[in-house]
Amino acid sequence: MTRERRGRSERPDRPVRRDAQRSPRPGASDSRATAGDRTSSPRRTSTVTDPGTRRTRESASAARKSAAVETPRRPWYRRPAVMGVVGVVVVVALGLVAWFTPLLSVRETDVAGATSISEEQIRQVLAVPQGQPLLRVDTEGAAQRVAAIPKVASARVQRVYPSTIRVTVTERVPVVFVDSPGGTHLFDAKAVDYEIAPPPPGVPRLVTETPGWGDPSTEAAIEVLESMPPQLRGQVGQVAAKSISDISVTLLDGRIVVWGGTEKSERKAAVTLPLLTQPGQTYDVSSPDLPTVR
Numbered sequence: 001m002t003r004e005r006r007g008r009s010e011r012p013d014r015p016v017r018r019d020a021q022r023s024p025r026p027g028a029s030d031s032r033a034t035a036g037d038r039t040s041s042p043r044r045t046s047t048v049t050d051p052g053t054r055r056t057r058e059s060a061s062a063a064r065k066s067a068a069v070e071t072p073r074r075p076w077y078r079r080p081a082v083m084g085v086v087g088v089v090v091v092v093a094l095g096l097v098a099w100f101t102p103l104l105s106v107r108e109t110d111v112a113g114a115t116s117i118s119e120e121q122i123r124q125v126l127a128v129p130q131g132q133p134l135l136r137v138d139t140e141g142a143a144q145r146v147a148a149i150p151k152v153a154s155a156r157v158q159r160v161y162p163s164t165i166r167v168t169v170t171e172r173v174p175v176v177f178v179d180s181p182g183g184t185h186l187f188d189a190k191a192v193d194y195e196i197a198p199p200p201p202g203v204p205r206l207v208t209e210t211p212g213w214g215d216p217s218t219e220a221a222i223e224v225l226e227s228m229p230p231q232l233r234g235q236v237g238q239v240a241a242k243s244i245s246d247i248s249v250t251l252l253d254g255r256i257v258v259w260g261g262t263e264k265s266e267r268k269a270a271v272t273l274p275l276l277t278q279p280g281q282t283y284d285v286s287s288p289d290l291p292t293v294r
Helices: 002-010 013-022 026-070 080-100 119-126 139-147 216-227 265-275
Strands: 108-112 152-160 164-171 176-180 183-187 193-196 205-208 236-243 246-251 256-260 282-284
Touching: 108 119, 119 139, 119 164, 139 152, 139 164, 176 216, 205 216, 216 236, 216 246, 216 265, 256 265
Parallel strands: 108 164, 176 205, 205 236, 256 282
Antiparallel strands: 152 164, 176 183, 183 193, 236 246, 246 256
């Protein structure tokens, strides 16, 4: 009995120990389960997300490689700063060549607009030597020298590359002449007395007390002539101005047109043409709304 009890009492000890060994402790069991969960969870997650992550990484890598291929770095000599410096150097070099060398120098002088003035006279007054670099030609000063010729109303001097100086002149045109002891003086539209010469056909005589540039009566008489249409102006043989408000016109056939002042000149010219069809000797259009014939 004692042995059986002992045997029986000893037998449960072993299973107990085996059970104790087999059954984990609560703390250990939990830690294994947690560790197992932690270990198994990434595996399950990686199985789902790894292909996408791998594709994302491959796409980013491919994009970087494509960007590197599509946008290569510029060579240093093609950078904007370098190209700007090179451009400035080239411009300065060309300027120095044009300024100091005969590469772009005067070899020809072209004169345009001169009819009664000889081109040789214009070239002499121009005073631009052959072989002078074009950039060193004082075009403004040369134009002023040419404009000082009495028969020249205006002048323009231009550089025409590679080797030409062009001079364009506008000559004065006589609109009236004045008889004087020294000869017949020609006046242009600005009342400038620029030449002593026989008057061209169709240029009327000017009669005033002090004819010349800056004289109000002279300027008023010329203004009246300039306001006339060609049909009427071609019939004028003389314009007389006692004052700026007392101007009369004598036609080639001897008839007289009393003009008055310069106001309403266009209206007066329009009235004069039909009025001249009526018989008479004096036609007064100083009041164009009430013209008279005597």
